[in-house]
Amino acid sequence: MTNLTGFSMPDLGPVMPEIVMTCLALLILLADLVIKRKETIAFLSIVSVAAVTYLLVGSTGITFNGMFIADNYSLFFKLIFMLNVVLTVLISVKYIAIEKVNFGEYYSLILLSTLGMMLMASAGDLITLYLGLELMALSTYVLAGFLRHDIKSNEAAMKYFLLGAFASAFLLYGTSLIYGLTGTTDLKAISSYISVNGLSGNPVLTLSMTMFAVAFSFKIAAVPFHMWAPDVYEGSPTSITAFMSVGPKAAGFAVLGRVFMTAFGAARIEWTGILIPIAILTMAVGNIAAISQINIKRMLAYSSIAHAGYVLLGIIAGTSEGTASVLNYLFIYAFMNIGAFAVVIMLRSEGFKGDDISDYEGLAKTHPLAAALMLVFMFSLTGIPPTAGFMGKFYIFMSAISAGYTWLAVIAVIFSAISAYFYLRIVMYMYMKEPKAAVQLSVSPGIALALTITVIAVLVIGVLPSKVINVARIAARF
């Protein structure tokens, strides 16, 4: 029992939300045995998320001597994750019943995955980062394959699993290199080590930065590491696709921001060198490939790849304004993306897949409200002013131009003009074509609430963006 006395209980204040989240996730797993009606479990999970959010607001600070940082930056991301969970749960209540996978584990897995994301957001150390990442990844792999009887879902889970593991292997290799080079895995220590020893030209450092870039690019589905995204988005259940297109992507950016800004802050020129080609390729492939898609989930997959490209612009800017624009964009992106997926879910009813774009023909005639909602989301994803999408993109372009990347902004603008084509195609199918079959919408209170939240958010932020931008600017100063 050598110097047991030296052991002191670390301050658990900042970690409290994560701990409570873990207990609640497991509690829900148990509750599933007792409660028959799955809606109550959904309700329970929303309540638990509300509790965690309540706790979140209070808890800030650094604990586990630097391995866990709960600052404004991580708080903002956690808010995005909470929002993501609430909306996903709302839209999936009826959906998983239709898909006949109405199990309680679904909700606890979502909560566990969110827990992973929260860990990543507050990771001050590469080890916590790896743990959070793996926790999120593993639960998302299972969620992707949740439709056990559907081959596509299995295939999606398999691809996501294998490629995810492959990518995290690169992350680990990078960690080991940086550990060998700087002797520590704590981000702040790494950055001070680099600036002290002036390693900016060092090949090992560049190699490890590349490895990190690869791992994170995989997570945010940036080109050339995006190949998994379309298949997994198409294969997995639509509510999970919505969840995956926001949660892990935002977590990826949180980590990307944190690692590159703090740890490799000094070697900024080098890693921007890596990220710029990736960003351009991502915008290009994302927008161009989406044009000839016939399956709406695949199209939204490519669109979310393209959006990752735009957000990368904010990271490349490297300034605190850049990070603020990333935060602002991801917040807005969460709303519009889940909103769009919610409409896709509404179309999924008994015996009608509702995945093909041609299923949307004449929707404006049969279901004007649904069509109007989809119109708002499509125009928001394109970035047309009265909607929030524009405010997000505009702020990203501002930060990029202020950091001197005007030419990059011009390229981004051209690609977002190309993106208008395939978003418009959906609006065109809905409004300008005659309905083929009588489409039956499966509307539930949950989806209706989710849609109201998202459409109000998209329109209100579009017109009055100052609230979100101010919070993002505060959060960006870490």
Add this chain to the structure above:
Amino acid sequence: MNLNGFPILSTLIFLPIAGAVLLLLISRSNENLIKWVSLIVSITVFIISIPLFTEFNKSTHLMQFTEKHAWVPSLNINYSLGIDGISILFVLLSTLITILCVLISWNSIKAKTKEFYISILIMESAMIGVFCSLDFMLFYLFWEAMLIPMYLLIGVWGGSNRIYAAVKFFLFTLVGSLLMLIGIIVLYYQAGRTFDILELMTKTYPYQLQIWLLWAFFAAFAVKVPMFPVHTWLPDAHTEAPTAGSVILAAVLIKMGAYGFIRFSLPLFPDASRAMTPVMLTLSVIAIIYGAVICLAQTDLKRLIAYSSVSHMGFVTLGIFALNSQGMEGGILQMINHGVVTGALFLSVGMIYDRTHTRQISDYGGVASAMPVYASLFMVFTLASIGLPATNGFIGEFLIILGGFKANQWAGVLAATGVIIGAGYMLWLYQRVFFMETNQKVAGLADINLREIITLLPMIILIFWIGIYPNAFLGFMHESVKHLLERVNSGSMHEVGVAKNILEIIK
């Protein structure tokens, strides 16, 4: 903000949106209520806009009826509105045109009437917003917001090839305006983090940057005008759009491009615009002659009028880039005239289209004997479009050719030929449609009813009012145009000043 504090411009912008929301609540079935509500809303908006006309103080170039509230304080974006001599007429034009659009589509729009009137009302607020906003972001927001309703107007209620036309319209304008967005942001940082147009106008920017920004703004405005190379979306959009759509498109949307040139490109980049005038004049002259000659070979009624507006807008850009007071005032007045005349032409084509459902000129002939009143009204519009003295067309065209000739003799002379070809295609159109033997397809047509006459009446009044007493309208512009031209021509003096003190320092 005079008129005892009443925020007139904001009400003008948000009342139509309130009307649109009201329409949302009305059930889809009783279309009559929908039509009457939208008519009442548009008329109230017009009535509210009349004090602008009467209360306007013509002796100052400063902005009037201004309003300023913080919008996104952290990025120094504020909701600031205001109008001066240049933009006031356009606001009035938009409010008037919306009433006519509601009237014209009274029983020609059968499907989805609710969405139709909602789009028109939102269009109206976006249009007014563009002309009143003094903050670049606000301007850009309205500039792009207008795309959605217009896209739907063309796409949903349009003709046979509407989808292609709608997408073409949308992408053309979007690509241009996105480049402008980049220009705006670069300008924002260049001028010390401000979007306020009046502030931006006071600063001077390095010459090379001015050139780049001018071309960025040119991309957005030239597509809208439309200037020569980027005009091919206009005929498609016009031919496929429903009557109300093409009226709004012709009367107001096209003006935003030229308005953009006057409000932004000229004052913000004086040296660059002076350097670029030869290019712009050539493009305008090409547009005039190209548009006019192509009209000679058109077989579709609406397509011909669309190409004629390409030619007319060529006149406008010629007037603007002549950079002298006659040309500029002629240009602005010609924008109003073109709005009135081409708007009226499209209204009347819409009326005849509702009866015959064909746009091919060859299907028409001898309509004058069946519809004398309609024929005489159409004759007035044809004469105004040719620019006959005592109609508004003449005032605008004469001033523009005068200004153009002063700026560059070749431009003036070639532009004047446009007037001849203009007379050619318009009279030939009028002859093929109205004179000669009555075509079976148009034999027993009923003449236009009271509602349609009321729709055309304000246009007739405006044509002769501007034609006979143009000072009522030109009076608005004098101060603002003088101020603008001082700014555009003073650009170089400023540089000379800078060069001078550098010399002193060296000496």
Add this chain to the structure above:
Amino acid sequence: MNNYLLIPFLPLAAFLINILFGRKYLKDNAHWVSILAVAGSWVVTVITLLDVLSGKVVNEDIYSWIVSGEFKVSVGFLIDQLTAVMLVVVTTCSALIHIYSVGYMQGDKGYYRFFAYLSLFTFCMLMLVMANNFLQLYFGWEGVGLCSYFLIGYYFDKKPASDAGKKAFIVNRFGDFGFGLGIIMIFLTFGTVYYEPVFSQAKVFAVQTINFLGYDVHLMTLIALLLFCGSIGKSAQMPLHVWLPDAMEGPTPVSALIHAATMVTAGVFLVARCSPIFSLSETALMIVALTGAITSLFAATIGLVQNDIKRIIAYSTISQLGYMFLAAGVGAYTAGMFHLYTHAFFKALLFLCAGSVMHAMSGELDLQKMGGLKKYMPITYWTMLFASLSIAGVPGFAGFFSKDEILWLAYSGQSPVGKFVWAIGTVVAFLTAFYSFRLIFLTFHGKFRGTYEQEHHLHESPKAMTIPLIILCIGAVASGWIGIPHLLGGGEHFTEFLTPVLGHPEAHGTHAEEWLVMAISIIAGFSGVGLAALFYLVKTDIPVMLAQKFNATYKVLWNKYYVDELYSFIIVRPTIWTAKNILIGVTDAKIIEAIVNGIPKGIGEFSRILRKVQTGLLQRYAAIMALGVLIIMAVMLLR
């Protein structure tokens, strides 16, 4: 004193009343409104004439029309001697023709519309004449062009009529193109468009030259020639004369009023009004004289062979207008105006007689189908005979005095082309006499060559038509007497009356030469009449024989020197061809559309390729990831 405002605004009021209330209420008695209005302005004209005679000149602005920067113009009226003459001509002819049309247009469907257009025309012509600045002149100028378009195309359900109307307007537009540029040049040089300041400062710029489109040109000549473009268009001189013969499609009173008495003379009025500018540039005057001379010769030759009664008179109008420009060209503006004054009466009379002949022959216009109408239509015959005598220049009649005045001043003036132009003038005098009397003999003398029921139907026109004929006939004869030259003991009151405005033409010839010139012109006139009598009364086979012998020239003359075909070949067809094939076919379709549609198609194609890359095979994804890593590492390490 400003009751002169009534002159233009009465017809305007009549127009508004007719056009607004014509269709429903007035219908067949629409003519009262117009006739009263025209009569009213005639009365006021007489009053103003008396004022002007007593030396009162009015130059007043009513309201400011356009103000833009330094360009200021307002609607204003200038009543001086020149305007007074024109006012008299316009109002008198218009009044008489209004009365005549009541009979002529009896029972026509668009009766009210016809009178509305007539009143509108009178209003525009009066505004043109009374303007005190160039822009209001331009307003009147295009206004009368518009009314001629309406009236020529009055029978709009017939294609040739609406074609002729359109042709008239567009050809006029060509002229107005130059005229507009002239006004702009005036503004740019003088800083204003008002007559008074422009004409007074004209001398200051007498010697200045200006760079116009790259060429250094004498300023005054440039302005004069640009203004002259307008006159060519309006007064149907070469090369823009093509529209006048086709304008005969309109009803005859229209041809009488517009294409004889008033509108076509606007060109001469313009040259006369701008005499201070024209007299400052030698070349401009020479060009005006030559154009006048050549056009009159050209038109007279065509007139010889035409068989349509109205077309002959139309060509004679072009020829007589050529005469007036000839006069102006040699500096004899007053003589030109005098000829305009007399010509208005006898040419209107000729047209109206033709109209009543047509009326009697139930629409038949071809000379070969007429003959021997003398006994059926005595009044028309005698009035037409007097008019022809006057136009032929038989002494004692109005035509003689004004034509002789022109020929004498051309001969004796110091203009370099004076003698040459005088020679052409004399030849044209001979030709005019010949074709005028060919018309008289073929219609009224010899035996009737028309169909039976036409002959049966022949009758003298009703009172409403014959009274104006008689009044005009008096005018045609007596109008010349106020300008009898000093040589013949006359007081030359007309020239005295106009000298304050147009200056006095100096003649450097002796009395003997004056007698000689007068003699030659009389001989030309009589020989023309005699030859016509020989050809068409005595030996009617000669013209037929001549036609075969000189068949080629006959065909050229018959087809009006193929000018119409030439224009459509050079201008009309190529523009439409370029529009159809090049503009639509190539630039719009091939170049712009190709790019505009090409780019999205290219992107679509590229997107299909991208889809092929996504094969769904797991290993391929992993391979691409590994490749990506390698590339990034290579780029980063080697940089």
Add this chain to the structure above:
Amino acid sequence: MVPLNWYLMLSAVVFMIGVFGFLTRRNIIIMFMSIELLLNAVNISLVAFSHYLQDMRGQILAVFIITVAAAEAAIGLAIIIALFRNKDTVHADEMSEMKG
């Protein structure tokens, strides 16, 4: 004492074998094993660094990696079984239901 570079060389070689195995072998379970190989390669280098730097972090991370690898194995096999039950094949090329 074995110099550090040799360890690094070993871990790099093992890593390459893992990657190569992952890319070429068609059987999903073999691919799964090559991933494990990758993770272990990283473990080797981590422990080597930790020993060389006389610092505990490397070994702590190695332990974490092993536990995570175990969890991964559990989930990976579960997914493979679910897939096998539906498609009764583990051949990677069979899994190309979704493409384009």
